[in-house]
Amino acid sequence: MTLQLRVYVKEHPLIKHWLAVVRDQDTPSSIFRSGMTELGRWLTYEAIRDWLPTREGTVQTPLAETPATFIDAEIPIAIVPILRAGLALLDGCQPLLPLASIYHLGFARDEETLEPHCYLNKLPEQLDPRTRILIPEPMLATGGTIVATMAELTRRGINPDFTRIIAVVCAPQALQKLSNLYPGLSIYTAMIDEGLNEHGFIVPGLGDAGDRTFGTGLG
Known part of the structure; x- marks a missing residue:
């Protein structure tokens, strides 16, 4: 069976x-x-709807015993925010996955080559291949950073089929790269935008998510 990248644009x-x-x-x-x-x-709520591992059991109510479904704590869950803009989404997704481990990855983009450079990597050397991975990344633009992130994760044993990305906006260029390299991925986004400008920024986009989140630039 041929896998195909699944991109969900949520209409909530x-x-x-x-x-x-x-x-x-002006925000x-x-x-x-x-x-x-x-x-x-x-976006996390939508992404984990049919993704979290569960197990069946029973509970005793004040009146009777009844079947019950629980999150299966034996299957590891990890959140991998991509610094620094990924931290902007983390406060929203972490409460929905309170048992998840959080592994930070930091990338900076060379503004001339547009290639990412990793300056922080808190991933363990090996991850359980059953691990469900959620990657918060506000913008998928050229695709360089998310592809580098996936390369780091797959080297540590994760299964792309168990990996989901939440992104506020995506450019077709990044989606094409991911489709070619990791067709088992699922992406949950608010919008697929028109494309990139000459500087590699998404248009219309939302500016620099890191600067706007932390108040460190003009946005």
């Missing part, structure tokens, strides 16, 4: 609302952070 009104808020260039940093947290929450 709250996702649309918060996307509009974070796109607006102040404090509200931008709130918007990113909410997008992290709702």
Whole structure:
């Protein structure tokens, strides 16, 4: 069976609302952070709907014994936020996955070559191949950073079929790269935008998510 990259553009009104808020260039940093947290929450909710491992059991209510479904804590779950912009989504997704381990990856982009450079890697040397991996990355633009992230994860034994990405906006260029290299992935996003400008930024996009989140640039 041939695998094909699955990209889900979620139509929830709250996702649309918060996307509009974070796109607006006049949104102040404090509200931008709130918007990113909410997008992290709702995109994670959609991403884990049929993804979390479960087990069946029973519980005793005050009146009778009844069948019950539980999250299977024996299957590891990990969140891998890509620094620094991925931290903007983490506050929204972490409460939905309270048992998840969090492994940080930090990448900086060379503005001339547009290639990513890894400056922080907190991944363990080996991961259980059953691990469910959630990657919060606000923007999938050229695809360089997310491809480098996937390369680090697969070297440590993860299965791309168990990996899901949440992104606020995506460019077709990044999706094409991922489709060619990791067709088993699933991506949950608020929007697929038109493309990239000459500097590799998504258009219309939302500016620099890291700068706008942390108030360190013009956005």
